[in-house]
Amino acid sequence: MLTPARSLVLNRIADAIPDRGPGFVRVGVDGPDGSGKTVLADELAAVLRDRGRPATRVSIDDFHQVRALRHHRGRDSPEGFWRDSYDYPRFRADVLDPFGPDGSGLYRPAAHDVTTDARLDPDPRQAPPGTVLIVDGIFLHRDELVAGWDFSLFLDVPFTETARRMSTRDGTPPDPSHPGMRRYVEGQRLYFAACSPAHRATLVIDNTDPSAPTIR
Template sequence: MRLRVLATVADRVPEPPDRACVRVGVDGPDGSGKTVFADDLAALLRERGRPVVRISLDDFHNVRAVRYRRGRDSPEGFWRDSYDYARFRADVLDPFGPGGSRRYRAAAHDLATDAVLTPEPRLAPEGAVLVVDGLFLHRDELANVWDLSVFLDVPFAVTVRRMALRDGTNPDPDHADVRRYVEAQRIYFAACTPQRRATVLLDNTDFHQPRILHRRAAEPDRPT
């Protein structure tokens, strides 16, 4: 089942026009399986002979002073202040966009040290498929950049339990320790309805048996 779903999504990744690149986003709550799904999709595309560049939005966090300026427990702060979208656009989205240079930087921030990074740019191959995983990829300023996007729809009861196993957090989605993350997602859902904006809506409650819930028709012309 999982391989069939991955193949279905890979089939939807468009061929790039005129040696341009293609941008693919994998969105979903913390613990929904974004990183694994994006890794597996990238691997399948490579098996099919397509050049792939794999990026995570988690390497584009804001520094702590910005991330926590509304308070360490603030859901609004998590939603609004977690990521440096200006750097992400300049270093990743624009280079892979129409007419882009293909010269990209894979990271802008070290989460462990809180250091701002400016690595030497890399040159992506012509026709590369950019595969990005991250939170909030269907927010207003990002929703229209994707040539294909996936949203992994998983209940909070499941995602928070997975976060607990991964991070040692509380497994109860109503617990104060995880309120920042759960409520931020609820703000996101209400403001942006990512389940509707995604090209492919996928139930990833069971890692081994994901189910495609909805597939939106491809849009031939997407603004940058």
């Protein structure tokens, strides 16, 4: 439910996103698994569209590596989760570069189907001038991607809460210290130590209570 407090925060974020006229703007929505990235990114896109700004949504989850590459360090490896989850060269070529300062706006929104493990090569789509690209996903402030954002968010939610949400959504253990959560929680901690995403982001959002998020 979009509460007044949440609507206020979404509008404050929308106010802060730069307007480059006919130029594109790239927005990253980062945070741990279960922090609420997809929902917030969808809502932010709706707020921008209501203001008359074109907005396009893409998820880094549609750019996974194939399973053989994702799991080559082991299915439970935190290092493998942090280092091998996504095809960053393909994501840059298909999404970030087309929306860059000299980009054409001709992009492909997906490169992999995580359910079937099939590589994808969809027909390109043309974004209209002035489009705000909003990408949700984990690890978006890593070295390979951080320079690709014109504006970015980091959703700060404790692992005790994200694990609870993931348990409801995915059926994973609700305790972040459970061995079944080691890949995800420890992989995120490797990311935090290497990249300090809360310091690299334009804004940090405390989304522990989705009905009343706050901007830090």
